[in-house]
Amino acid sequence: MSWTEERIEKLKKLWGSGKTAAEIAEALGDVTRNAVIGKANRLGLSAKSTPAVAKPKKKVIPAHRACQWPIGHPGEDNFHFCGDEAVPSKPYCLKHCNMAYQNKDNS
Numbered sequence: 001m002s003w004t005e006e007r008i009e010k011l012k013k014l015w016g017s018g019k020t021a022a023e024i025a026e027a028l029g030d031v032t033r034n035a036v037i038g039k040a041n042r043l044g045l046s047a048k049s050t051p052a053v054a055k056p057k058k059k060v061i062p063a064h065r066a067c068q069w070p071i072g073h074p075g076e077d078n079f080h081f082c083g084d085e086a087v088p089s090k091p092y093c094l095k096h097c098n099m100a101y102q103n104k105d106n107s
């Protein structure tokens with residue numbers, strides 16, 4: 001059994017759809033589960049697409065919890081607020097809290 005273009009494409013597609021290595025091996029036929037995993041590794045297909053480690057959903061942050069740190073300068077086209085989740089009781093996210101308060105704490 002050899003990895004033809006066609007089989008590789010099929011492997012990529014099945015892997016990307018979240019099928020397990022065993023299922024892919026069965027779908028391709030004439031190949032072991034280990035061979036599928038080995039080939040996927042060589043192709044640089046990560047295990048990311050498996051349901052257990054699915055892409056984290058983007059967190060929806062309520063406006064009152066969004067970081068108020070200004071990015072850019074008011075009036076510029078790309079001016080916006082950071083919008084990351086703010087530290088509780090603070091107007092900024094952790095990164096911008098550190099930037100906002102680093103001098104105060106030391107003085």
Ligand SMILES: [Zn+2]
Nearest residue numbers: 067082093096
């Ligand atoms: Zn921020």
